[in-house]
Amino acid sequence: MRFFEQSVETMPREALELLQIEKLYSMLEKIYGSNRFYTGKLDAAGIRPEAIQTLSDLESLPLTTKAELVQAQEDALPFGTNATFPESSYSRFHQTSGTTGTPLRVIDTPESWEWWGRCWGYVLSGAGLTENDRLFVPFSFGPFIGFWAAVEGAKVIKALMIPGGGRDSLQRLHLMKELGVTAMCCTPTYALRLAEVARDSGFDLCEIPLKTLIHAGEPGANIPATKAHIESVWDTKCYDHAGASEVGAHSFECEIQPNGTHAIESEFIVEVLNPETQEPVQAGEQGELVITNLGRIGYPVIRYRSGDLVRLNPDSCECGRTFVRFEGGVLGRSDDMVVVRGINVFPSAVENLVRKCEAVEEFRITVSTEREMAHLTIELEISKNADEKASRHTVDQAIQIELSLVPEIKVVPSGTLPRFEMKAKRFHVEK
Numbered sequence: 001m002r003f004f005e006q007s008v009e010t011m012p013r014e015a016l017e018l019l020q021i022e023k024l025y026s027m028l029e030k031i032y033g034s035n036r037f038y039t040g041k042l043d044a045a046g047i048r049p050e051a052i053q054t055l056s057d058l059e060s061l062p063l064t065t066k067a068e069l070v071q072a073q074e075d076a077l078p079f080g081t082n083a084t085f086p087e088s089s090y091s092r093f094h095q096t097s098g099t100t101g102t103p104l105r106v107i108d109t110p111e112s113w114e115w116w117g118r119c120w121g122y123v124l125s126g127a128g129l130t131e132n133d134r135l136f137v138p139f140s141f142g143p144f145i146g147f148w149a150a151v152e153g154a155k156v157i158k159a160l161m162i163p164g165g166g167r168d169s170l171q172r173l174h175l176m177k178e179l180g181v182t183a184m185c186c187t188p189t190y191a192l193r194l195a196e197v198a199r200d201s202g203f204d205l206c207e208i209p210l211k212t213l214i215h216a217g218e219p220g221a222n223i224p225a226t227k228a229h230i231e232s233v234w235d236t237k238c239y240d241h242a243g244a245s246e247v248g249a250h251s252f253e254c255e256i257q258p259n260g261t262h263a264i265e266s267e268f269i270v271e272v273l274n275p276e277t278q279e280p281v282q283a284g285e286q287g288e289l290v291i292t293n294l295g296r297i298g299y300p301v302i303r304y305r306s307g308d309l310v311r312l313n314p315d316s317c318e319c320g321r322t323f324v325r326f327e328g329g330v331l332g333r334s335d336d337m338v339v340v341r342g343i344n345v346f347p348s349a350v351e352n353l354v355r356k357c358e359a360v361e362e363f364r365i366t367v368s369t370e371r372e373m374a375h376l377t378i379e380l381e382i383s384k385n386a387d388e389k390a391s392r393h394t395v396d397q398a399i400q401i402e403l404s405l406v407p408e409i410k411v412v413p414s415g416t417l418p419r420f421e422m423k424a425k426r427f428h429v430e431k
Helices: 013-031 036-045 055-060 066-075 110-126 148-157 169-179 188-201 224-234 347-355 388-403
Strands: 092-095 105-108 134-137 160-163 183-186 212-215 237-244 248-253 261-263 268-273 286-293 304-313 338-340 343-345 360-370 373-382 408-412 427-429
Touching: 013 036, 013 055, 036 066, 055 268, 066 304, 105 110, 110 148, 110 237, 110 248, 134 148, 134 169, 148 160, 160 169, 169 188, 183 188, 188 212, 188 224, 212 224, 224 237, 224 347, 237 261, 248 268, 248 286, 268 304, 338 373, 343 347, 347 360, 347 373, 347 388, 373 388, 388 408
Parallel strands: 134 160, 134 183, 183 212, 212 237, 360 427, 373 408
Antiparallel strands: 092 105, 237 248, 248 261, 268 286, 286 304, 338 343, 360 373
């Protein structure tokens, strides 16, 4: 069993909570008076850093929303008021993908960027990677933070990092074979896309000594049917990881699967609240992840409403870690849910059912309005040798039985639907 910092990851709960409150108090002291955004929020709430002495005091701090961070950006363009230090102190710029609204710009000091790398050290070590691994990162990097921090994580654990930018998918496969790649970081969508390219071009994936896939950027590695499909076509294990540009790399899946993802509690304080009442939910109940990062002084977030839905499991894991777990990883986003004929529908739930049909190569889900009623349409690309009628029936029955909905299923020609390298956009709601 691999650890990044075993003494920290296996700390008794009391010691871990003491570490968290010490880091929280230290951060509040450093940002109060220097960070305009959080100084204003604390002053408005009548709170000074010295008032925070225990983790229970955290509840007195105001929540933070993405809309507030976007407004803070607009208030002091280009980087906003949530910058603790002068601009000359920052060395890294990224921004969110903008899939759920206005892109949010985030900046990091060298110290904060080193913290990002340490968080990814937990992610990579949790999946069993060592200095003997060759880690492939198949992207041409842009401002979206994507797998930038994975590069830093590889440096922290001393693995060989192999960049795959500037190539098409087939060229990347050949490079992985030639260099003996043992691990790859990519979105679940792109892992399946690479497998599709390999099949169509006659490339044998077994010629790559790959043993580990680490996925992030979108749901997939936490969706049972998608995870099983990826592991089947690559004949290897895949691991889930979650984070956000404005938050950091906050959770990872360990080698005990399936057991949920561990929150990196030495670097984050996590809460799970009812999205409507903002009251804590019981362990095992679904709620919204509210998170505080503890090592990103240059761009902190305190009690940040992530919009991600999770179920908290505080029990120790078989791996020996005492970090809490999110059962099933991030289950979905509160703002992704749509109501179709009275049924709450999450994209991840539909994907899990569609992916159970092995003949499906790509799909697109559209929720439209017909005669003032929500209507669910699923377009499918089916593999060439599969029975289209049987595949359509399989997906149709799965949706009807599991979600109590009657979808419209369309089989479209191969190559009709878009392919993605980073975040996939398969779920569309027509206004």
